Amino acid sequence: MDTKRLVKEFTKGLWKEIPPFRFVLGLCPTLACTTTVSDGLGMGLCLTFVLTCSNVFISMLRKIIPDEVRLACFIVVVATFVIIVELVTQAYFYPLYMSLGIFIPLIVVNCIPLGRAEAFASKNSVIYSLADGLGMGLGYTMSLTSLAFFRELLGKGTIWGHHVMWSGFEPLSFLQKAPGAFVCLGLMLGIMNLVGSEK
Amino acid sequence: MKDKGFVVSVGPHIQGRESIPRIVYGVVIAILPAIIAGVYFFKMEAVKVIVAALVSAIVFDALLQKLICKKVDLTNGHALLMGLLFATIMPIGVPWWAVAAGVFVGLLVGEYVYGGFGNNPFNPVIVGWAALKLSYPGYLSVASSVLGVLKLEGISAIVEDYGYFSDAYGVENWSTLGGKLKLLGKILLGWKAGAWGDHLFGCVGCICALAILIGAAFLFIKRYISWYAPVGFLATILFFSLVFYKGDKQYLYPFVLIQLFSGSTLLAAFFFVTDFATTPFTGLGMFIFGVMAGLVTMLGRLWGKWVDPVWFAILVANAFTPLIDRFVRPKPFGRVKSSV
Numbered sequence: 001m002d003t004k005r006l007v008k009e010f011t012k013g014l015w016k017e018i019p020p021f022r023f024v025l026g027l028c029p030t031l032a033c034t035t036t037v038s039d040g041l042g043m044g045l046c047l048t049f050v051l052t053c054s055n056v057f058i059s060m061l062r063k064i065i066p067d068e069v070r071l072a073c074f075i076v077v078v079a080t081f082v083i084i085v086e087l088v089t090q091a092y093f094y095p096l097y098m099s100l101g102i103f104i105p106l107i108v109v110n111c112i113p114l115g116r117a118e119a120f121a122s123k124n125s126v127i128y129s130l131a132d133g134l135g136m137g138l139g140y141t142m143s144l145t146s147l148a149f150f151r152e153l154l155g156k157g158t159i160w161g162h163h164v165m166w167s168g169f170e171p172l173s174f175l176q177k178a179p180g181a182f183v184c185l186g187l188m189l190g191i192m193n194l195v196g197s198e199k
Numbered sequence: 200m201k202d203k204g205f206v207v208s209v210g211p212h213i214q215g216r217e218s219i220p221r222i223v224y225g226v227v228i229a230i231l232p233a234i235i236a237g238v239y240f241f242k243m244e245a246v247k248v249i250v251a252a253l254v255s256a257i258v259f260d261a262l263l264q265k266l267i268c269k270k271v272d273l274t275n276g277h278a279l280l281m282g283l284l285f286a287t288i289m290p291i292g293v294p295w296w297a298v299a300a301g302v303f304v305g306l307l308v309g310e311y312v313y314g315g316f317g318n319n320p321f322n323p324v325i326v327g328w329a330a331l332k333l334s335y336p337g338y339l340s341v342a343s344s345v346l347g348v349l350k351l352e353g354i355s356a357i358v359e360d361y362g363y364f365s366d367a368y369g370v371e372n373w374s375t376l377g378g379k380l381k382l383l384g385k386i387l388l389g390w391k392a393g394a395w396g397d398h399l400f401g402c403v404g405c406i407c408a409l410a411i412l413i414g415a416a417f418l419f420i421k422r423y424i425s426w427y428a429p430v431g432f433l434a435t436i437l438f439f440s441l442v443f444y445k446g447d448k449q450y451l452y453p454f455v456l457i458q459l460f461s462g463s464t465l466l467a468a469f470f471f472v473t474d475f476a477t478t479p480f481t482g483l484g485m486f487i488f489g490v491m492a493g494l495v496t497m498l499g500r501l502w503g504k505w506v507d508p509v510w511f512a513i514l515v516a517n518a519f520t521p522l523i524d525r526f527v528r529p530k531p532f533g534r535v536k537s538s539v
Binding site: 056094170171173174175177179183186187190 | 300302307308329330331333334335343368
């Protein structure tokens with residue numbers, strides 16, 4: 001086991017290949033679940049769990065899974081963990097479950113777990129897949145939380161449900177709606193590209 | 200060669216004095232009558248909005264130019280035009296910080312993310328307006344303007360309950376040509392205070408149709424705008440308001456007049472449907488663009504839930520501009536049909 005490579009596989013998801021901004025993948029929850037910081041963080045952590053577990057399992061099973069039906073097998077693995085997440089949030093984090101709604105079951109068809117399974121876990125050993133899944137998941141969580149931070153701060157005047165703006169502040173509530181989500185995402189993509197291109 | 204004063208150069212050899220800053224300042228002059236009328240009708244209410252829009256447009260324009268690493272250049276008058284146009288489509292009573300936020304969103308999202316002045320696919324003024332409309336529907340509501348009353352209470356309420364047209368030019372007089380002209384003149388001059396009870400309401404630049412027409416005439420004389428887009432736009436509105444009018448027959452005339460000469464319609468027709476950067480290049484393309492904007496406007500006004508969807512209609516039509524330009528191409532000069 002190569003520690004240097006392990007660190008590399010973990011950190012690439014945090015900046016260099018951060019999923020929604022570099023690959024523009026998994027946009028559906030990025031747009032829909034970022035109205036508040038708690039939603040963004042919750043969605044990100046759900047996905048991190050599913051991604052890490054599915055990466056590990058698919059990596060373990062990579063020699064058994066026949067090539068012809070690999071996508072179906074990946075989906076079955078991902079769906080298993082999504083159901084676990086759904087039941088756990090329903091039991092222990094009910095407000096989060098209610099506010100994320102359909103987007104928790106929709107993690108099954110999110111591009112990121114499937115993409116990492118296909119591109120990474122089915123070709124690499126368990127420990128690297130674990131690092132990759134964890135890094136990608138945390139990167140995704142970071143992106144969602146930062147996007148949600150701006151949308152909640154300017155669109156609602158709150159952070160994590162607490163009022164932080166001055167008392168006369170009237171929020172720019174279009175940021176809470178669908179057009180605001182696209183505008184915010186576009187601006188962040190632009191800034192990320194700008195920062196990336198200067199290297 | 201040089202000694203004898205010969206200059207060897209490629210064409211064009213005859214150049215006009217027009218330049219982009221000159222045209223921008225021309226449009227600024229053209230919008231001034233509407234602004235002055237707004238100040239005349241609304242007094243301080245309008246001044247507040249105009250000052251807020253102007254100051255924020257100049258400040259944010261300079262800031263954003265700095266931010267995208269361009270040389271800060273405010274001499275082309277673009278910030279001035281942005282501020283004035285933005286102020287014209289703001290209803291009175293919008294707080295200054297909302298105006299500033301709208302100008303900022305309009306400049307940033309509508310213009311500078313695409314590379315600045317002239318590169319924008321959507322009209323930045325309307326992008327800023329749309330952001331405000333979605334954020335503060337209360338401030339941006341035009342429900343108590345003439346179009347709002349028309350939409351919510353109907354034309355008969357305007358004539359009968361408010362008695363606005365009937366004081367000197369009663370229903371019986373509209374049948375004659377003179378009465379028709381008088382009514383037209385009254386609508387052109389603007390909505391005086393007391394029209395709807397004591398309160399006068401509307402957008403800063405939309406209150407006096409005549410002032411907008413004066414500005415438009417200036418633009419036509421200087422040939423900064425062509426007739427294709429405004430004609431397509433106004434003809435569509437005229438067609439829809441004539442054909443799909445559902446109310447009392449005798450009120451058809453004021454209904455059509457309000458649809459055509461309410462300020463936002465004219466302002467859109469001469470200042471927004473004719474914008475250079477966001478509309479098609481060819482005459483036919485401009486006409487199609489105008490028809491499209493008029494169509495969406497009238498669909499919204501007659502059957503939709505928005506009081507005055509004209510700005511959204513222009514955004515929708517803006518989105519079709521590249522498509523129109525793709526299909527409506529000018530015929531290359533001197534080209535003949537190839538005969539085999």
